[in-house]
Amino acid sequence: MNVPHLLTALKGPMLDLERRLLEAQPTIEHWLRSQWQDRTVPFYCSVDLRNAGFKLAPVDTNLFPGGFNNLAPEFTPLAVQAAMTAIDKACPDARGIVLVPENHTRNTFYLQNLAALAHILRQVGMNVRIGSLLPEITAPTQIEVPGNGSLVFEPIQRKGNRVLVDGFDPCAVLLNNDLSAGVPDVLRGIEQAILPPLHAGWHVRRKSNHFAAYDRVAKEFAELLGFDPWLLDPFFETCGKIDFRGRQGEECLEGYVEEILTDVRAKYKEYGIQEEPFVIVKADAGTYGMGIMSVKDPSEIRDLNRRQRNKMAVVKEGLEVHDVLVQEGVHTFETVDDAVAEPVVYMLDRFVVGGFYRVHTERGKDQNLNAPGMHFVPLAFASPCLPDLAGAPDCPPNRFYAYGVVARLALVAAAIELEETEAAFEAAEAARPVQAARA
Amino acid sequence: MNVPHLLTALKGPMLDLERRLLEAQPTIEHWLRSQWQDRTVPFYCSVDLRNAGFKLAPVDTNLFPGGFNNLAPEFTPLAVQAAMTAIDKACPDARGIVLVPENHTRNTFYLQNLAALAHILRQVGMNVRIGSLLPEITAPTQIEVPGNGSLVFEPIQRKGNRVLVDGFDPCAVLLNNDLSAGVPDVLRGIEQAILPPLHAGWHVRRKSNHFAAYDRVAKEFAELLGFDPWLLDPFFETCGKIDFRGRQGEECLEGYVEEILTDVRAKYKEYGIQEEPFVIVKADAGTYGMGIMSVKDPSEIRDLNRRQRNKMAVVKEGLEVHDVLVQEGVHTFETVDDAVAEPVVYMLDRFVVGGFYRVHTERGKDQNLNAPGMHFVPLAFASPCLPDLAGAPDCPPNRFYAYGVVARLALVAAAIELEETEAAFEAAEAARPVQAARA
Numbered sequence: 001m002n003v004p005h006l007l008t009a010l011k012g013p014m015l016d017l018e019r020r021l022l023e024a025q026p027t028i029e030h031w032l033r034s035q036w037q038d039r040t041v042p043f044y045c046s047v048d049l050r051n052a053g054f055k056l057a058p059v060d061t062n063l064f065p066g067g068f069n070n071l072a073p074e075f076t077p078l079a080v081q082a083a084m085t086a087i088d089k090a091c092p093d094a095r096g097i098v099l100v101p102e103n104h105t106r107n108t109f110y111l112q113n114l115a116a117l118a119h120i121l122r123q124v125g126m127n128v129r130i131g132s133l134l135p136e137i138t139a140p141t142q143i144e145v146p147g148n149g150s151l152v153f154e155p156i157q158r159k160g161n162r163v164l165v166d167g168f169d170p171c172a173v174l175l176n177n178d179l180s181a182g183v184p185d186v187l188r189g190i191e192q193a194i195l196p197p198l199h200a201g202w203h204v205r206r207k208s209n210h211f212a213a214y215d216r217v218a219k220e221f222a223e224l225l226g227f228d229p230w231l232l233d234p235f236f237e238t239c240g241k242i243d244f245r246g247r248q249g250e251e252c253l254e255g256y257v258e259e260i261l262t263d264v265r266a267k268y269k270e271y272g273i274q275e276e277p278f279v280i281v282k283a284d285a286g287t288y289g290m291g292i293m294s295v296k297d298p299s300e301i302r303d304l305n306r307r308q309r310n311k312m313a314v315v316k317e318g319l320e321v322h323d324v325l326v327q328e329g330v331h332t333f334e335t336v337d338d339a340v341a342e343p344v345v346y347m348l349d350r351f352v353v354g355g356f357y358r359v360h361t362e363r364g365k366d367q368n369l370n371a372p373g374m375h376f377v378p379l380a381f382a383s384p385c386l387p388d389l390a391g392a393p394d395c396p397p398n399r400f401y402a403y404g405v406v407a408r409l410a411l412v413a414a415a416i417e418l419e420e421t422e423a424a425f426e427a428a429e430a431a432r433p434v435q436a437a438r439a
Numbered sequence: 440m441n442v443p444h445l446l447t448a449l450k451g452p453m454l455d456l457e458r459r460l461l462e463a464q465p466t467i468e469h470w471l472r473s474q475w476q477d478r479t480v481p482f483y484c485s486v487d488l489r490n491a492g493f494k495l496a497p498v499d500t501n502l503f504p505g506g507f508n509n510l511a512p513e514f515t516p517l518a519v520q521a522a523m524t525a526i527d528k529a530c531p532d533a534r535g536i537v538l539v540p541e542n543h544t545r546n547t548f549y550l551q552n553l554a555a556l557a558h559i560l561r562q563v564g565m566n567v568r569i570g571s572l573l574p575e576i577t578a579p580t581q582i583e584v585p586g587n588g589s590l591v592f593e594p595i596q597r598k599g600n601r602v603l604v605d606g607f608d609p610c611a612v613l614l615n616n617d618l619s620a621g622v623p624d625v626l627r628g629i630e631q632a633i634l635p636p637l638h639a640g641w642h643v644r645r646k647s648n649h650f651a652a653y654d655r656v657a658k659e660f661a662e663l664l665g666f667d668p669w670l671l672d673p674f675f676e677t678c679g680k681i682d683f684r685g686r687q688g689e690e691c692l693e694g695y696v697e698e699i700l701t702d703v704r705a706k707y708k709e710y711g712i713q714e715e716p717f718v719i720v721k722a723d724a725g726t727y728g729m730g731i732m733s734v735k736d737p738s739e740i741r742d743l744n745r746r747q748r749n750k751m752a753v754v755k756e757g758l759e760v761h762d763v764l765v766q767e768g769v770h771t772f773e774t775v776d777d778a779v780a781e782p783v784v785y786m787l788d789r790f791v792v793g794g795f796y797r798v799h800t801e802r803g804k805d806q807n808l809n810a811p812g813m814h815f816v817p818l819a820f821a822s823p824c825l826p827d828l829a830g831a832p833d834c835p836p837n838r839f840y841a842y843g844v845v846a847r848l849a850l851v852a853a854a855i856e857l858e859e860t861e862a863a864f865e866a867a868e869a870a871r872p873v874q875a876a877r878a
Contacts (some may be wrong), residue, residue, distance in 0.1 A: 317869070
């Protein structure tokens with residue numbers, strides 16, 4: 001295994017934290033097991049982490065992960081085994097699944113992700129068909145996947161309360177489309193299981209719901225292990241009714257930027273950290289790394305120029321940004337070949353199945369790395385489950401154990417978030433005009 | 440990954456069989472999923488396979504596998520993930536397990552197996568203690584494991600209806616001791632889960648029960664896929680009241696040897712196979728490769744010399760052999776570095792987690808390889824779950840898929856066998872004198 005070159009600048013409290021996680025492994029695994037006894041685990045999930053040395057925290061939790069092609073291929077069996085467990089729950093008695101992809105059929109990386117995901121599901125023994133929402137897909141369409149054969153996109157169809165693909169009637173629909181544009185009518189009110197559920201889409205999801213749930217999870221977890229939850233949990237606040245272009249609601253943003261910077265300065269002082277605090281301002285419902293900026297002073301909000309305002313004002317599918325999250329920034333002190341890097345951990349069902357470093361040669365340790373120019377280095381994944389108390393806390397297997405733990409805390413938070421948003425979504429769906437529901 | 444050099448002499452019906460298994464993967468995986476819906480899967484299991492090219496069959500199914508040290512260490516995460524599922528069932532709400540080993544503390548290989556198994560369980564987050572049945576272990580005793588640190592053996596103790604190890608009260612007892620010598624009183628009637636159950640021990644198990652269950656499983660499976668079950672299933676018969684030293688019951692053995700050789704000759708003729716049929720005669724309750732002989736003519740039974748009779752008459756723990764299995768021999772046409780080899784597949788819960796080749800430089804393709812002088816070569820285990828229809832059926836990943844399928848058929852058979860022997864065991868236990876039950 002080729003282990004990427006890991007560098008962590010700060011060795012103080014983080015090593016202490018990692019050592020505590022390692023020593024508490026039985027307690028942690030037991031606590032995680034107990035979390036899943038009365039919660040529904042999302043089908044899959046990827047979590048972007050930032051490792052500041054003194055702090056390790058999730059900064060983005062994706063319920064429609066799109067980088068399966070970036071996982072080390074040697075560990076596909078781990079993903080297949082985890083997918084078996086997930087499929088057992090969804091389709092104990094059937095073998096057909098329709099995978100609903102994003103609509104960008106010309107993005108090579110995305111197509112490779114789709115091919116990798118379909119491969120995993122086929123290894124589980126599922127018949128997998130790709131049901132596209134694209135209006136221009138009106139018949140089975142073969143699309144080349146550079147370096148990985150081809151995929152057939154087929155139009156997804158509705159028959160009564162079921163969706164089909166060319167007569168193929170699946171037991172479940174697996175969404176790899178984050179529904180930023182809303183719920184397509186073809187998926188409304190179908191009998192088949194939809195994984196993850198419709199309300200996991202970005203038409204419903206809010207980062208603030210996720211981080212509010214994560215906040216509670218991190219507090220309970222940190223209390224169990226007897227340390228400050230801040231070491232795993234970034235401060236955040238939200239502002240509504242923001243209009244970046246119309247300069248509405250800026251006072252709210254400036255106020256919270258100031259407040260969070262003050263709180264972070266106090267924490268840095270408590271732990272003797274010399275770094276300069278920063279804050280991330282991002283769309284509460286945004287994805288794809290869009291609508292994100294890094295701020296070190298409230299005045300930067302006031303002084304945004306027109307180009308910057310336009311960039312913050314819209315996210316994927318051209319959606320206007322109104323709700324904004326202001327979140328403590330977590331430095332990333334990891335580098336791969338001298339470029340700034342952040343780990344992304346992939347989970348299927350409740351199992352960590354791999355991960356990679358998102359690496360950006362043009363960005364700094366206090367910037368968003370999910371931006372054009374990034375590249376990916378697979379995590380050396382013999383290791384995530386193999387911490388070794390005899391080794392140093394910062395040796396890769398031990399660091400990876402810590403990553404797997406924090407990623408799974410975010411997964412628990414995602415499960416809670418989905419529980420808490422389900423009722424409101426169901427009520428809103430029930431209240432839709434009858435015509436639309438029948439469309 | 441270092442893929443061992445695989446050679447398969449015959450290319451005919453076997454390739455056809457492997458191709459069918461590959462093509463039927465969704466059907467197979469779906470059928471296997473359905474098998475586990477109303478059956479209890481054993482905690483772990485290893486299956487010795489023989490691949491004759493024209494036939495692929497299990498020849499031994501071990502419910503107390505002892506070769507975890509022979510699995511490729513790169514794939515420990517696969518075992519850890521599978522063990523998580525197994526532990527979830529046994530100890531959803533606890534974190535302590537006592538591992539009960541065999542009594543040979545001076546066998547380096549066995550100690551390495553124990554260390555590997557304990558390592559897997561610790562990665563799941565279990566507190567693992569080794570509770571020994573050895574009378575000479577009266578206090579915690581550190582035992583060196585060559586090349587792998589040390590293990591602490593502690594005396595297993597009884598307190599009311601629970602077993603403890605130095606005050607440590609586990610939620611489950613994991614047996615890695617095959618109970619050839621019977622059920623130790625300390626384990627009788629305890630509240631804690633025992634994995635696998637007591638009646639999986641060789642004091643109850645009979646190979647004939649296992650192969651009778653396998654026979655039904657193979658028939659159902661072969662019918663589902665539309666081929667001759669003989670391709671996966673060796674003929675067998677049993678003789679009782681055998682006394683090798685006293686020359687009792689030999690007519691039964693000779694008769695069945697003749698009968699099976701005749702049946703096999705007919706099958707070989709049907710498939711155009713030029714090999715010489717042989718039969719394996721083995722103790723119905725034996726293990727450790729003891730009490731096994733390979734026979735090509737009924738007269739060999741009559742003509743056994745005294746040394747041979749003595750060898751067949753007793754198995755592990757000095758137990759007398761009375762019940763004998765006569766089973767169609769399956770040639771092994773696989774070789775590793777020119778030595779005869781047979782694959783051994785390891786499973787935890789219902790998941791294939793690895794395997795190795797048992798290799799013997801001094802034995803022939805029609806002999807038992809589980810004998811002094813054998814060595815082990817890990818299976819190249821990136822592959823068991825990764826068959827690729829685009830590749831040739833005999834390319835390693837595809838062959839390994841076939842191995843994983845047949846091993847899992849044997850696992851289903853083991854589950855059925857345990858279901859069917861439970862009631863008789865419980866009744867026998869209930870009928871024991873009260874004093875003994877309280878001991």
